[in-house]
Amino acid sequence: MPITVCRTEHFNAAHRLHNPAWTDERNAQVFGKCNNPNYHGHNYNLTVRLTGDVDPETGYLYDLKRLSDLIKAQVLDRYDHRNLNLDTEEFAHLNPTAENIAVVIWQRLRPHLDARLGLSVTLYETDRNFVEYYG
Amino acid sequence: MPITVCRTEHFNAAHRLHNPAWTDERNAQVFGKCNNPNYHGHNYNLTVRLTGDVDPETGYLYDLKRLSDLIKAQVLDRYDHRNLNLDTEEFAHLNPTAENIAVVIWQRLRPHLDARLGLSVTLYETDRNFVEYYG
């Protein structure tokens, strides 16, 4: 029977929501305060879930210390204490909404995990606003 | 690939669990302290989840500010600081258990959302007691 193991990490980043193909008026109308040209920021919480079979020798599905290290290498080292729009390639031309950040994080983690493992991510932009992506 | 966006809101309400078709003794036996004729109350936390496709122009599945406004109009304006049994039509003849409140909230939100969007709700009666409804 498959089981799921989960690890939560967090990072602090600045961002701005903006579509360069639109006028300033439309950007302000659609994105409101999130369109502030000088950026704002969040303490993002990220939960990564892996689904698969338990190894009978270890009793582990996946060592959560290894999962934490993978998230640090692939996500935190790139986004923590950064400006997502200015400091990353991923969001130079992609709007850093919670939806897009969650998808990009999933895509960054997927190649580093065995294909037999299921992967999903939950990204909390605030305690009350969050996004789940199952790939 | 579908994604899910989530918004949490809260409301404070009084309620009482009671089946008018039963004797007082049976009500007391089944519902215990929750049957108190003078009511008790909770800080309810409500998480609403929408599942669908991200709009490539906005990077949004659904603007969480709009979802917050919808929850306020359909749920909080009716239930916050109210007595569910006495102040609402929905629970005048329906026992306001967490299960029934979750189903009613789902039914109130469903007509206001595009049919292509999946909808589920989680209702926390306390931090330790909660209900999930997927429709």
Next chain:
Amino acid sequence: MPITVCRTEHFNAAHRLHNPAWTDERNAQVFGKCNNPNYHGHNYNLTVRLTGDVDPETGYLYDLKRLSDLIKAQVLDRYDHRNLNLDTEEFAHLNPTAENIAVVIWQRLRPHLDARLGLSVTLYETDRNFVEYYG
């Protein structure tokens, strides 16, 4: 050197804010939604703090199991799943604001504790609204 030990408990209750010496208009104006004649309710969280010296034989200032039992006997058994206005003597003629509830709880606990122990209570009406009373 004195130390402080703390225990958190919770109870669920209905209440209404109302001053019977006032007109309905003034009550509505001052207390807003909290004046709803049919009551509303909360999951109250209560933290009780005792300050004093550690007993060198036990390493305890006060056994937190005993403190939990005392809070249950003096507070939870009276207020949990009750209507504070209708089901208690204390709030029959005293407005059950968070301030007044905290003071009443402090007064109920004080006689059961050695005079050498300092006592304070924090009462959370919601996660965002709370009251501290030091006696």
Next chain:
Amino acid sequence: MPITVCRTEHFNAAHRLHNPAWTDERNAQVFGKCNNPNYHGHNYNLTVRLTGDVDPETGYLYDLKRLSDLIKAQVLDRYDHRNLNLDTEEFAHLNPTAENIAVVIWQRLRPHLDARLGLSVTLYETDRNFVEYYG
């Protein structure tokens, strides 16, 4: 339409991760600090989810007080304030990883619940490390 009701309980236990078929070196390498021969411990939080149909007479899927009592009898009375490796039969020869503890808890609860009810458990070893098992 099915609905899910959830109850969270917690217990405090000591454990050690160890595979007796391995050398001490391999155990230390795989399990790191969790292999400490003198044990360490956790405040485990456990959420149990039941899925099924609401009883129209009660408005309950399952009385959460009964679910709490069942978890206490089957899980907390066995594991709370215990050493999982030394004080239980289940983990005398099974490594008490979060994965294995979740599966064992699921197996202990399953026979006590009607076959029409779906059952899943989430076990939090810490706020950041947790496991979900659906059977």
Next chain:
Amino acid sequence: MPITVCRTEHFNAAHRLHNPAWTDERNAQVFGKCNNPNYHGHNYNLTVRLTGDVDPETGYLYDLKRLSDLIKAQVLDRYDHRNLNLDTEEFAHLNPTAENIAVVIWQRLRPHLDARLGLSVTLYETDRNFVEYYG
């Protein structure tokens, strides 16, 4: 006997720690990742505490709805979804550390509150890093 009432609000902002009188090397050495020239951000949680006497007519020390409105007008409307360094006068020439933000918030609130009321603020930059200021 005095009592304390508390209200928590939150805002999301970008900032950068930097002393313009120093070289880039010294700024990087002292402020580390927080010195990123493109800014990073946080979900700030702010708890405001008022201490004084309960009004016997209302049972309130201070209406928490009014306190919430005051915090919104003096703090959230200025800082929420803003860049503290670029979008505010206060931090144009003052390093927006948690310490300085807490002091500035205290100074902004103080003139709007009766001198008989004690005032303190707690500012959470993250769940694990926070600052308390009593004036």
Next chain:
Amino acid sequence: MPITVCRTEHFNAAHRLHNPAWTDERNAQVFGKCNNPNYHGHNYNLTVRLTGDVDPETGYLYDLKRLSDLIKAQVLDRYDHRNLNLDTEEFAHLNPTAENIAVVIWQRLRPHLDARLGLSVTLYETDRNFVEYYG
């Protein structure tokens, strides 16, 4: 005006409450489940508070990264994933109650901090049981 900065860290440890000068019966009577000879454990959360003046050059009272490093060196490296009774000198002959652990942590941190800084610690044994020590 003095200000207070706070940092929270956590560690996972096993312990047992026991007074070797007492009979087994008295130990069982006083310490109940906490006296289990095979130990149990907790996820301890520790908040360390420093009080003093803000350095006008940095805007810091104390760099919270340095405070985190100090707590790791003096507390977590000694207690995390350890058995407090068996793996530490401090609790070889001192009962590891929350009170005593908090005092010992305070004493371990005090010599590493400038005498002008005030120091207090809060130790959470569980979410509901915690201890504050001001020295």
